[in-house]
Amino acid sequence: MTKIFNPKVFLSIAGLLFLLLGILGFIGISGPTQEKSLFTTNWYFDSAENIVYIVLGVVNLIAILLLPKIVQRGLVLIVAAASFFFGVYSLFTSQVGPAMLQMPADTILLLVIGTWALWSGMNEVQAKAAKKEEEI
16 A cells, blocks of 8 residues: 555656646636536636646656656655645635635645645655664
8 A cells, every 4th residue: 555655656646637637627527617617616627726737737747757756755745735735725715816716625635635645755754764674
């Protein structure tokens, strides 16, 4: 199970997920307005959210190819912190810059991604610590 909770796997899966969410939002499956979303008022991603998700997806996928492991882990922890921040912030307001985090599903998605990212980033640290203890 620890193999799926590491920075490289997170960046791969989350990168594809973010990219997919952004594209689906622009082509009318989950946005960019509630009238165009298949989920109507229950869940949609506005244009600002779609842009953010596409950019995050591309950055995550590029990071796998170009960045060393230590930087990948840092990026995963930054994604965790940002996801937790915006997830908790969305409990108090629906407007985050130009983006609207108006649905409880937005909050849940952000908190799940934050948890997954944190677990993936910290799991790498714990695995290294355990390996050092075995060597001693």
